[in-house]
Amino acid sequence: MSMRTEPPYSHGQTAATGILWVNLGTPAAPTAAALRRYLAEFLGDPRVVEIPRPIWWLILHGIILNVRPAKSAAKYATIWTAEGSPLKVWTERQAAYLQGLLGERGHHVTVRWAMRYGEPAIRHQLDALKAAGCTRILILPAYPQYCAATTASAFDAVYEWARQLRWVPELRFVNQYHDDAGYIGALAQRVRAHWAQHGRPERLVMSFHGMPERTLLRGDPYHCECHKTGRLLAEALGLAREQYVVTFQSRFGRAKWLQPYTEPTLVALARQGVGRVDVICPGFTGDCIETLEEINLEARAAFLAAGGHTFHYIPCLNDDPAWLRALADIAERHLAGWPTTVAPDPAAAQATRERALAMGASA
Numbered sequence: 001m002s003m004r005t006e007p008p009y010s011h012g013q014t015a016a017t018g019i020l021w022v023n024l025g026t027p028a029a030p031t032a033a034a035l036r037r038y039l040a041e042f043l044g045d046p047r048v049v050e051i052p053r054p055i056w057w058l059i060l061h062g063i064i065l066n067v068r069p070a071k072s073a074a075k076y077a078t079i080w081t082a083e084g085s086p087l088k089v090w091t092e093r094q095a096a097y098l099q100g101l102l103g104e105r106g107h108h109v110t111v112r113w114a115m116r117y118g119e120p121a122i123r124h125q126l127d128a129l130k131a132a133g134c135t136r137i138l139i140l141p142a143y144p145q146y147c148a149a150t151t152a153s154a155f156d157a158v159y160e161w162a163r164q165l166r167w168v169p170e171l172r173f174v175n176q177y178h179d180d181a182g183y184i185g186a187l188a189q190r191v192r193a194h195w196a197q198h199g200r201p202e203r204l205v206m207s208f209h210g211m212p213e214r215t216l217l218r219g220d221p222y223h224c225e226c227h228k229t230g231r232l233l234a235e236a237l238g239l240a241r242e243q244y245v246v247t248f249q250s251r252f253g254r255a256k257w258l259q260p261y262t263e264p265t266l267v268a269l270a271r272q273g274v275g276r277v278d279v280i281c282p283g284f285t286g287d288c289i290e291t292l293e294e295i296n297l298e299a300r301a302a303f304l305a306a307g308g309h310t311f312h313y314i315p316c317l318n319d320d321p322a323w324l325r326a327l328a329d330i331a332e333r334h335l336a337g338w339p340t341t342v343a344p345d346p347a348a349a350q351a352t353r354e355r356a357l358a359m360g361a362s363a
């Protein structure tokens with residue numbers, strides 16, 4: 001047995017820094033079996049469904065996991081790509097870009113991506129960063145707005161991992177970036193580019209993922225952060241209060257969720273005579289089932305069926321260059337004070353960009 005007398009990074013070497021880009025997770029395939037596995041883990045998380053366990057466990061395993069998987073799988077099938085689930089594709093590509101951009105800026109960091117539910121699991125990616133010698137790790141959620149169900153749940157998984165370790169790395173957590181100027185600017189630029197091509201709508205609908213209303217009453221800042229993002233985006237676009245509306249989508253279960261609900265709002269607008277709406281989902285950094293299926297297919301159909309004539313869905317930030325620069329800025333600010341710039345490696349940066357391009361990235 002060898003006994004180390006010095007930490008491994010003390011021999012003229014810098015401690016390595018890791019970044020974990022964390023998203024929600026998505027099923028491995030658009031099948032009922034894969035959906036059952038994914039939904040069991042997701043909806044079994046007490047951060048997501050706060051109903052007391054024995055009761056919720058019975059409802060989840062007795063009813064929901066028998067009914068929902070097949071229905072959800074059929075929806076996923078409509079948006080599945082050759083590379084897999086869109087959420088996975090964007091999350092992976094964004095991590096590759098982040099690695100490339102930070103490398104170009106002279107930061108010697110290792111970026112990995114993880115999913116809170118399913119694969120690649122947070123604990124496995126943290127193991128890999130630790131094995132690569134990372135003694136400092138920045139946790140960067142793919143959620144601009146803090147929510148206990150998403151952000152805090154991702155953090156829980158990190159704490160769980162750290163609890164098992166003797167030598168815990170230095171950890172930092174990005175809590176939110178809902179009012180970040182780069183993020184807002186990238187959203188605004190995307191909307192303006194859409195309008196330059198297609199003209200303006202009568203109303204811009206900003207649809208965020210919903211949450212049970214009681215989480216707002218209990219102090220979760222999610223609702224307020226969504227509204228602030230919406231207001232800042234409207235201001236950046238020069239919109240008056242009556243030209244846009246902030247709504248909440250994806251209601252789940254029978255409780256009252258944050259209102260106004262997206263689809264009923266669209267139907268009401270159509271019935272009031274609003275002919276054209278543009279919908280953007282600023283809370284999702286990458287397109288996924290909630291945007292591609294629920295908004296671009298279902299909500300579109302509901303709006304048109306209610307008498308609207310034109311519905312434009314403005315895609316998520318995805319691999320938008322301005323957004324990726326904003327993301328690198330956010331990471332850079334949170335890396336401040338960590339000695340990441342000791343060993344800049346332009347060749348590695350170029351290599352990661354080429355890898356991103358080879359993966360089909362567009363910029």
Ligand SMILES: C=CC1=C(C)c2cc3[nH]c(cc4nc(cc5[nH]c(cc1n2)c(C)c5CCC(=O)O)C(CCC(=O)O)=C4C)c(C)c3C=C
Pocket residue numbers: 024025026027039048049068072085087143147149150209210211212250252283284287288289290
């Ligand atoms: C962006 C923030 C999100 C919040 C807040 C959120 C809360 C939340 N979600 C559910 C239930 C479901 N969400 C589902 C998909 C899904 N949710 C988010 C993001 C947030 N969820 C994303 C990015 C996705 C897409 C995943 C993908 O594979 O593309 C699903 C699965 C789809 C389905 O079966 O309808 C469920 C279920 C709850 C209950 C909740 C808060 C309490």
Ligand SMILES: [Fe+2]
Pocket residue numbers: 209250
């Ligand atoms: Fe969700």
Ligand SMILES: [Fe+2]
Pocket residue numbers: 250289290294
């Ligand atoms: Fe949904």
